[in-house]
Amino acid sequence: MHPPDLNTIRAAAQRIAPFAHRTPVLTSRYFNDRTGADIFFKCENFQRVGAFKFRGATNAVQALSEQEANRGVVTHSSGNHAQALAAAARERGISATIVMPRGAPAVKRNAVAGYGAEIVECEPTQAAREAAADEIVARAGANFIHPYEDPRVVAGAATASLELVEEVPDLAIVVTPVGGGGLASGTCLTVSALLPQAKIIGTEPTLADDARRSLAAGQIQTDGIGPTIADGLRTSLGPLTFSILSRHLTEILAVDESEIVQAMKLVWERMKIVIEPSSAVPVAVLLKYPDRFQGHRVGLILSGGNVDLDALPWLSR
């Protein structure tokens, strides 16, 4: 698989424009004062289905030929990609099948079902997920849309940072969370092409700092991914995202669980927006390492806002 180039990313932006929101860029006097930086928050929590994932899923679905599209799409995910693919498929009027582990939260199942997708249950292991998805591909000829190991998905994710850079063209640093690496890869590709002088900093929970260790070791590490509250970041890199991040990321910084929860609550209190724990990870990094950012214009991608309001982390801990 080859990483998408800037033309491909621009084509993705055009392809998804009728469906995805152009999300706002917010600023915060409070966070600027705390860090000494000028921070520009790209609010993908306001994206459709509440996360940047809608961009990649929509780009992949809309890029299918008529013939391909008629066979439907399939993926395995219990997170935002599942909802995003279900919504993107409904937008095109094609069928979507989502493989979810048995025991996935009812709120997530309901959200996917609410978009009209079919849910197939499997055992909660990576092998069982992949086998179930493979079977659907073999049986129905459905198009498998991986959450991040897919250039169409990466190109779609890259449109978030493309919009950010178009709106704030003089960023010195761009900060992004790293899970499977789709958003981070997309950010790398746009920022390195349009702002070659800018630093690109990845952020992870210490409990799941597999990408940091992967870059240090020079090969993908899949072990040592703990139950971080930033559940969107519990995924390991794939060959495509690993190669992009290896080439372009300046560094990866990690933060502890309590720092993530505090940053999340501060964003809710001070910016009056709802973000999910994964989005709080880069914010926590800015608060923990202000020296890295002081005096600079910093772009930060808030990846999503899907939270169970009945189980807020600062209340349940």
Added chain:
Amino acid sequence: MHPPDLNTIRAAAQRIAPFAHRTPVLTSRYFNDRTGADIFFKCENFQRVGAFKFRGATNAVQALSEQEANRGVVTHSSGNHAQALAAAARERGISATIVMPRGAPAVKRNAVAGYGAEIVECEPTQAAREAAADEIVARAGANFIHPYEDPRVVAGAATASLELVEEVPDLAIVVTPVGGGGLASGTCLTVSALLPQAKIIGTEPTLADDARRSLAAGQIQTDGIGPTIADGLRTSLGPLTFSILSRHLTEILAVDESEIVQAMKLVWERMKIVIEPSSAVPVAVLLKYPDRFQGHRVGLILSGGNVDLDALPWLSR
């Protein structure tokens, strides 16, 4: 006291422009689908100090002559107006004294103190508040800035709806919460001047529907204001706001406590923004009476977003 006219409101908009945010107008596919209306949410929860109150306080403080300003400002409030006046005074570099009832929540005292205002405690009665404020006016010559019975404050509040109407010029209905009536009065003055065909609908908690009863009775009712969760709306009208609302409001609709809490949670979940219970009141009205709004372009003012994240109403009930 005379209500401010449109020129006065436009002058207020210019006066506060260097200090206040021009807040965004958001839309929501979900709430449009639920109501059959096209709703435009004016997000004063993103205003400085987290509420529209900063507009009126800033207009009043900036309108003072140099000589007046040097004697400082004073008000009695334990709510958003207290923080707003403290912040507005600091912005001008003058002193502010806030009379607060003994036993006011520490979080509110700290917020006011954080803006550098002096806090004077009093017994928690309306008479004690007024006496304490009067004494400070008499002693220091300070300028009393009432939370709503002040044409400068009403003109400042009116700039929120002015921005909304400038951005969405073809609204058929504008919906606003009614507490002391400052925001509602400002909305009445702008909308009646710029969109004379539009309906203006006030909204209240059933537990504190004193404005509805006041308009029905033809005189201000101060009784029957219960401990609604929409604590910003526990205030009765004054002569100025009563006269404006009597002339311009189409009607006032009320909602129950559980409807307010549900609407608040839905806005957080679906729009990913933090609003306070008072802001959820007009949203709850749209959900309760969709027939009134179906097929229309509706402006709705979300008045603020100051919430204790450790005591969310859907968790504590």
